Amino acid sequence: MSFFEAHRALLDRAVAACRARTYWSAFPEAASGKIYGETAKADGEAAFKAMLGKPFELDQPNEKHAGKEVSPYGVALGITYPTASANTLIDASRKAGTAWAAASIEARVGVCLEIVQRINRQSFLMANAVMHTTGQAFMMAFQAGGPHAQDRALEAIAYAYDEMARVPATAEWTKPQGKGEPIVLDKVWRVIPRGVSLIIGCATFPTWNSYPALFASLATGNTVIVKPHPGAILPLAITLKIARDVLKEAGFDPNVVLLAADDAEAPSTKDFVTHPDVAMVDFTGGPAFGAWVREHAATDLVFTEEAGINPIVIDSTSDFRGMCGNIAFSLSLYSGQMCTAPQNIFVPAAGIESNDGHKSYDEVAAGIATAIDKLLGEPERAAGILGAVQNEATVARVAASRKLGRVVRDSIAVPVTGFDGARTASPLVLAVDAKDDSAWGEERFGPISFVVKTADTAESIARAAESTKRKGAITASLYSTDDKVIDQAADAFARSGVALSVNLTGGIYVNQSAAFSDYHVTGANPAGNACLTDAAFVANRFRIASFRRQRAA
Amino acid sequence: MSFFEAHRALLDRAVAACRARTYWSAFPEAASGKIYGETAKADGEAAFKAMLGKPFELDQPNEKHAGKEVSPYGVALGITYPTASANTLIDASRKAGTAWAAASIEARVGVCLEIVQRINRQSFLMANAVMHTTGQAFMMAFQAGGPHAQDRALEAIAYAYDEMARVPATAEWTKPQGKGEPIVLDKVWRVIPRGVSLIIGCATFPTWNSYPALFASLATGNTVIVKPHPGAILPLAITLKIARDVLKEAGFDPNVVLLAADDAEAPSTKDFVTHPDVAMVDFTGGPAFGAWVREHAATDLVFTEEAGINPIVIDSTSDFRGMCGNIAFSLSLYSGQMCTAPQNIFVPAAGIESNDGHKSYDEVAAGIATAIDKLLGEPERAAGILGAVQNEATVARVAASRKLGRVVRDSIAVPVTGFDGARTASPLVLAVDAKDDSAWGEERFGPISFVVKTADTAESIARAAESTKRKGAITASLYSTDDKVIDQAADAFARSGVALSVNLTGGIYVNQSAAFSDYHVTGANPAGNACLTDAAFVANRFRIASFRRQRAA
Structure with a gap:
């Protein structure tokens, strides 16, 4: 045969x-x-x-x-x-x-x-x-x-x-x-x-x-x-x-x-x-x-x-804990070295509505930071999620990025049992204003992310779509309980050629692209032509x- | 509806x-x-x-x-x-x-x-x-x-x-x-x-x-x-x-x-x-x-x-008249201004075998020339096949090309009833040696063709395939009664990315590309990338x- x-x-x-x-x-x-x-x-x-x-x-x-x-x-x-x-x-x-x-x-x-x-x-x-x-x-x-x-x-x-x-x-x-x-x-x-x-x-x-x-x-x-x-x-x-x-x-x-x-x-x-x-x-x-x-x-x-700079837009959620946990995992997995990992998390200055009541901008940022701490609290589990950092330059980039905003969660090295020489870095999360686009508007490869404060969700979507057209993005993520917002985001991100995931809270992450179902990269923005x-x-x-x-x- | x-x-x-x-x-x-x-x-x-x-x-x-x-x-x-x-x-x-x-x-x-x-x-x-x-x-x-x-x-x-x-x-x-x-x-x-x-x-x-x-x-x-x-x-x-x-x-x-x-x-x-x-x-x-x-x-x-320079390889034929008539039409149709029209007709120096017996190189060239004369003998019919020449530069090119070889058939202007100002030119056919590739090895757009004398059919195929790779070709044509030769040509022309037609003698011409069946241009040689x-x-x-x-x- x-x-x-x-x-x-x-x-x-x-x-x-x-x-x-x-x-x-x-x-x-x-x-x-x-x-x-x-x-x-x-x-x-x-x-x-x-x-x-x-x-x-x-x-x-x-x-x-x-x-x-x-x-x-x-x-x-x-x-x-x-x-x-x-x-x-x-x-x-x-x-x-x-x-x-x-x-x-x-x-x-x-x-x-x-x-x-x-x-x-x-x-x-x-x-x-x-x-x-x-x-x-x-x-x-x-x-x-x-x-x-x-x-x-x-x-x-x-x-x-x-x-x-x-x-x-x-x-x-x-x-x-x-x-x-x-x-x-x-x-x-x-x-x-x-x-x-x-x-x-x-x-x-x-x-x-x-x-x-x-x-x-x-x-x-x-x-x-x-x-x-x-x-x-x-x-x-x-x-x-x-x-x-x-x-x-x-x-x-x-x-x-x-x-x-x-x-x-x-x-x-x-x-x-x-x-x-x-x-x-x-x-x-x-x-x-x-x-x-x-x-x-x-x-x-x-x-x-x-490559690109992948956005998350947070408008509202019916599962605040699930959302924070999901984002924490996406930021931590392989220390942010996936081309599909999020970098910028757009949150309205006035905060968002959630199943846990209103959450201010700072509370959203803190929620994500806390979820990362919790996720990586146990060293063995942390090492299993973070892995090691491929390139020394990435560690240097994490260090240099601290000055780009207010540190919401700092990056630290995480020991790996059996590998004393492992090069590691947990996620650095920074708070910045939307106008600080010299900070968040460039690709910062590695475990570096920004909680970007915007006037409202409309600005969040506009900023995310614009940065996608300018610098490329492979993935986008949205949290919203409002179907109108979801439709607007779907249109905006389709036009800027990025794959959108909505309301991921369970064991599936925006980073993941499944063969036979998810098209990886659209070819329609600078993240790639194919x-x-x-x-x-x-x-x-x-x-x-x-x-x-x-x-x- | x-x-x-x-x-x-x-x-x-x-x-x-x-x-x-x-x-x-x-x-x-x-x-x-x-x-x-x-x-x-x-x-x-x-x-x-x-x-x-x-x-x-x-x-x-x-x-x-x-x-x-x-x-x-x-x-x-x-x-x-x-x-x-x-x-x-x-x-x-x-x-x-x-x-x-x-x-x-x-x-x-x-x-x-x-x-x-x-x-x-x-x-x-x-x-x-x-x-x-x-x-x-x-x-x-x-x-x-x-x-x-x-x-x-x-x-x-x-x-x-x-x-x-x-x-x-x-x-x-x-x-x-x-x-x-x-x-x-x-x-x-x-x-x-x-x-x-x-x-x-x-x-x-x-x-x-x-x-x-x-x-x-x-x-x-x-x-x-x-x-x-x-x-x-x-x-x-x-x-x-x-x-x-x-x-x-x-x-x-x-x-x-x-x-x-x-x-x-x-x-x-x-x-x-x-x-x-x-x-x-x-x-x-x-x-x-x-x-x-x-x-x-x-x-x-x-x-x-x-564009490209489209070859015909003549190895042998069971229908000499049909072949010459078919080639004559392909050279005459729209005065050779089709991107699919042949330019170079490769014929062995020793001539070919045919249903009319052995034909020398000169007899093959003369057979094609005679077929063109016959095809265009009646002015109304000639005008209906030739049409007019789109660009003045093409007429000048025909004139300049006469010196590129021995004239087997000369190009002349052909009157068009009702259009005294029509710009016309019937096919110019030149005899050249294979080594004169400065003559036949360039695109000569318009009603200009060369009967190229080669050592044998193997050289004809090799020259035709090589010029296709170098200068591009959209069509190739072969006349042969030998299936081995047909197979060799099929391989050679497929490798050089040109569509091959074999033994066309009836009312179908190498110039013609039919929608829903013929792929026009392969994209695999300089004649085009699509x-x-x-x-x-x-x-x-x-x-x-x-x-x-x-x-x-």
Whole structure:
């Protein structure tokens, strides 16, 4: 049985899920021995530890070694990766591309599905790799780096397959000619790929943010070079090792996927971005380098997820405690390092109405601060939510941000059992006035948020929508008991191209974006020009070649 | 009954046709009184004549007038059009955009379908307008400027509708929580447009080449500014007048579509292309200005159809006469001014095998030349095939090209009954060697073709595929009785991103691209970066805004 046949039912289910967008998940998020095998957790940790302090085994073009990853939990990984110049890797990629491009849609999609299945079986290894590169706490590293990323991969494969399947393989075209014999043409169409696809990964979600592009490009016949962030190579190296194994088993040149590792001191990304043989670029990262990529890429086909400043608008609530707790979690989760984490919480100067009676602006701010303190009161639990801080610069940014407003809740380091060297920071919450937009109107990446005092909810919505158009936003959140306000906010945030969540108080957070249901990034504001995953994300990764032949009379 | 309901069956049929890609057409190509009304032809001509020598009635922002069209048949049209600065028109477009963006998908698609239906009823007026701007002969102006363009419009609407309809309006997302109550979110999605869509028309096919972008952008909620070529304004002015009428009837601001006419001496295109409020650009025209547009557009979202040098490879044939006649027609139709017309005919030095025995290279060249002479031997018929030459520069190019090779057949002017001032040129055919690629390796727009002598068919295919990759090509044609050669050519031309036609000998020509079946331009070589029409042509014209609300417990 081919890979495609083996996974056909899963693919069909995924295609249907993308259209229905009700809840569905292919890969269980529970880090449970019952699902993944009773020894899976220990095996994953052992496999991770066995990788430390030595060269990573990857049989690809090898001119030099790169790799200086240091765990945000304090330990240098000591892993090096084979790497090579842009010219060498792109040449190898192009060479591998001929047979891959000529393969059937089913052969390629089958390979992609098998790769994802095998990655799923390594979810505990991946959890360790993601944890010790991104700084995510173990459980989040397992879920977001593992099954959730795998769901996003499957979603991209489903979109790619669906889009390619819309092009018929053949047709008989018969044009009537009045009383004469009709003209008959036999037509054949084939999907032709773009060529070499470059994927630039980020340091915080190396798998979740790269998998959609990786699998969309692969399924549509392109070869892929993955340029990981120098701080988070391992999760993508493991991914590509698995992918290369599957490609080899299926009879393809494993260089269909290649790792382009580098170090922060000798960055290579620009060599790839500006290379004329790179046919498309997918970038996840900050807006400064994102703008450079968009401007300097040799190709016009560039997909980006950059960043933004995500707003929460508080108008009123029927569950004050639930609201504060929900916001506290959103601010704390992975120390505010999610691209979907809120930064600015807009609250009217006159306060809000709630089920607990009127709450002044200060009471709302205090309510959120108290909820954070409560959430993080127990050290083990705090470490499990906050994780560690990926980049030293983020800690410095937290320190420098204290002067931007009145400190409502201060950021502190939080000990992590077993990792004395962990770099941590709990949420800093500042009170500012709406007019202080030099404070809140810029992206302050990390556990930094502002309770922004506005004249009223109308100003809150206007400020939030305006900052979204100017600086980008991926998520927005609203609390209101008034359907009119909800409708106004829905219109305003739709126009500014941001996904709105309303009245989240339970175990679901604005930060979370579920595969097969939530579109991640609209592409309609500066937070990014592409969406994970819609038809536009896949449809331009391939082209259609036409063949028509006149039938002999 | 709404416009959408009125045209729903047509839309569904069109969506199905795009997927099946068998023969289908919505708008009859026969210029018949039985179909269009017994007085339609006379009415169309009268309506056209009534427009001459006066301002065109269009109630849009009007700061000045433009319009100096001269018919290639020799008469100045004397029509002026209201126009305004880029700032004024873009402001008006944005203002009109709010309500248009907020309209339902069905309302917008209904308006688009009604516009196309009404344009269809004006097909005879349009034929006159297209004839006397492009120089197409009347029958071609009727078909290509009328029903074929309308089919292309409907195809784009169908693609846009299908793509938008794939996004569900709502979903209930219920995530199980083990033994706890599930989390329930009510989700709503809406299509949000990009904004102002700029469409830059060409002088040869003002309707056929602009309609896909016009209707794809409109249907997906964008407002449209059409910047016609200064030599072919009238067909698009008529189109927009009809569109504005329908928009008004449906309760929308007619400035949802605007005409941006200009004159060659005071071109305005660059003002629009570089304006930051233009969200996307569709360009049809030459590669020099196309490259400028791609480089300087304020937006990254640019769709182009530029140009290329289309090859024919002759390997062998079972119908020598049919082949020569078919090629002769392709070279003659509209005097080689179609972007799909062949330029280079590759023939082995040793000649080819045919049903009439071996034919030397010279005999093949002579066979084509003779077929052209025969096709154009009768003046009335010749004028009906050749039409007139749109641009004086094309006539000069024909004259200058004679020195590029050995003249196999010379170009001459051909009289057109009733139009003494018609600018005409029959096909020039030159014999050159494959190594003379400074002659055949550049685009020579107009009735200029080369019979290129190669070592063998393998070289023919290689040269044709290489020139396609380097300079672009929209069509390729092959004559061969050998399935191996056909397979090789199919692979080579698919890789170079060009649509291949094989063994056309009857009443179907490589120049012809049928809506609902043939993809026009692949987007995979320099002839253009977009395809009319595939999913990628429409999917990125809109974005998706998400709304999710936690259901109260």
